[in-house]
Amino acid sequence: MAKEHLDPIHNFARPGLAVDVVLFTIKDHDLKVGLIKREDDPYLGKLALPGRFVRYDEPIETTAKEALKLKGGVKPESVFLEQLYTFGQELKRDTRIRTVTIVYYGLVESNKIDFQKSNLLHWNSAYDLPPLAFDHKKIIEYAIHRLRKKVQESDFAFQLMPEEFTLSELQKAYEIILNEEQDKRNFRKKIIELHILKDLKKKKMEGAHRPAAVYSFIRNKAK
Structure with missing residues (x-):
């Protein structure tokens, strides 16, 4: 051949x-x-x-x-x-x-x-x-x-976040990227279940609301 x-x-x-x-x-x-x-x-x-x-x-x-x-x-x-x-x-x-x-x-x-x-x-x-x-x-x-x-599908949005942030700030970032509002309760439940956040045990004022918990990203759990 x-x-x-x-x-x-x-x-x-x-x-x-x-x-x-x-x-x-x-x-x-x-x-x-x-x-x-x-x-x-x-x-x-x-x-x-x-x-x-x-x-x-x-x-x-x-x-x-x-x-x-x-x-x-x-x-x-x-x-x-x-x-x-x-x-x-x-x-x-x-x-x-x-x-x-x-x-x-x-x-x-x-x-x-x-x-x-x-x-x-x-x-x-x-x-x-x-x-x-x-x-x-x-x-x-x-x-x-x-x-x-x-x-x-992953924790990719954290590449656009500061070292410390509140859940409201994180949700806002997702809303900007996805160009649509997110349900507050469902969003927080999903993020917390990923076990990629570290509670820094401190608070941050957000407008007229009560102080919000501050978190950082657990980078060694990046996907």
């Missing part, structure tokens, strides 16, 4: 390989996404996700961190990064070259962002996006879908 003929590897076109980062935070009671203004064609002046092409000798996650640092002005060590998806089905998503992009989403608690120094980023509502470069609007919409799925 004759061996199947295989083309040499040099007969295949090499697409450009890029990394883009969908960086989320919660600020002003809204889910924000960090965008940059493009300084080159194509889409000169349009807002886009921070990203860049991958160097030949560079790990993929390093590219993601460098994109945040150089293009977004954000310290990568303060950001939780996880690979999201690979986009490249549309052959002409980039008019310069056939491009495949590996997308990460980054989650960062807003107190870890120096909004004065990270002025390269435009923090836009993830629910009210302007026209964006490339297929970045579609990428952000997919990232929101995955983020919502994650927070409903």
Whole structure:
């Protein structure tokens, strides 16, 4: 039986390989996404996700961190990064070259962002996006879908929370991410049953209500 003929590897076109980062935070009671203004064609002046092409000798996650640092002005060590998806089905998503992009989403608690120094980023509502470069609007919409799925199935929302918080603050974060109100009793029952909260035995005033218990996340139980 004759061996199947295989083309040499040099007969295949090499697409450009890029990394883009969908960086989320919660600020002003809204889910924000960090965008940059493009300084080159194509889409000169349009807002886009921070990203860049991958160097030949560079790990993929390093590219993601460098994109945040150089293009977004954000310290990568303060950001939780996880690979999201690979986009490249549309052959002409980039008019310069056939491009495949590996997308990460980054989650960062807003107190870890120096909004004065990270002025390269435009923090836009993830629910009210302007026209964006490339297929970045579609990428952000997919990232929101995955983020919502994650927070409903695991403790993923804690990546967006401060070190200490009340149950009301945690519930508000879930409501912002899911874009819908949560029943207070059912939400608290579900969260407490996960056994991922540590009661810090102190109280915090929340408006005119009685002081609320303060919690932290038990990180060694992260899923």
